[in-house]
Amino acid sequence: MADSITAHFRFQMTGARAALAEGPIAEAIEQQITAIENTLESVPDFAFDLSKTLVESVCKTVLADIGQPADPNWDAPKLLRETTNRLSLLPRNHPDPQKARESVEKTIRGLLQTIQGLCELRNNYGLASHGRDTFTARLDLRQATLAAQAADTIVSFLYRIHRDALVQAPGVRVYYEDHTDFNDAFDRTYEVVKFGELELLPSRVLFHADREAYKTALNEFLEREGMNGGDDANANGALE
Structure with missing residues (x-):
């Protein structure tokens, strides 16, 4: 019975889609989200590659918006770290910014560990990463869903924080x-x-x-x- 229910479940990147809906049309990012949703069950291996790519795309978009383009040599953890360092992580006029910032930074470090895990999954099990032995061990839908959910959480958080800041203080790119x-x-x-x-x-x-x-x-x-x-x-x- 459980397997029957799972078979009819179609994963959706709810957080990322909601975050993007609040801003201007970001066609390339929306296409990546759709690709993850469409391939998760049919070709779960590909979700590792696409999830990492989605996070990288959002980070690069954020940095370009604020006039701090990404270094092409940055790997994904470095890219995420540089992006979060340039974002306003707290609400304006927060009464206890130091304590709140420490808590948020702990969360950011958790996200950094998550993206590092995505990188390792992508390198070891991704379908399109570096090529692989046809008969090597594979992961399945459960692990692929974990990668997609992690990317969904990261993208939703980053993009919402970024969009809030842009409305208050426009960046290099104005919408x-x-x-x-x-x-x-x-x-x-x-x-x-x-x-x-x-x-x-x-x-x-x-x-x-x-x-x-x-x-x-x-x-x-x-x-x-x-x-x-x-x-x-x-x-x-x-x-x-």
Whole structure:
């Protein structure tokens, strides 16, 4: 009976999908999530490769967003460590930041150990890693699901924390959909841009025509509103 129920269960990366749904379209990452979900039961070996790749993709996206591109020589644990070191891990104005930061850092270290385990699984049992003896021992759906669940947890945490920070303090890459308050205020200040019967919102025109001018106006707005400023970002210290 249990095996029958398991056979009809289709794993979904709920956390990662929910995190991505809150931000701009990230097509490549969504494709990787879908690939993990689709291959987990049919080719479970491949989940190890895809899970590690998904975490790496999210880390590289986060670093690029904040203007700190990843070193191509970093392995996955190093990539995750560098990413978390640059994220604001605590809510703004937390009453006991030191104690809370210590607890979060312990969790981060656990995630680092998890990604190291993913790397070892990928290297030893991944389908597409380095090639392997056809008759070597294989892992099955249970272990592949563990890898996918670990990646789901890491991606959900990293991306949500990152997206929260971007809304408060835009990074190098700015996403129009993140700043509806500013866009609405800007559109109330300036007239709609008209091309014949076509009407365009001033904020959207500025965003697509001059991204740097949009960022400047956005940062000025956030400063006036008291939304842009120092918080716990980059204050976590290196995690070894």
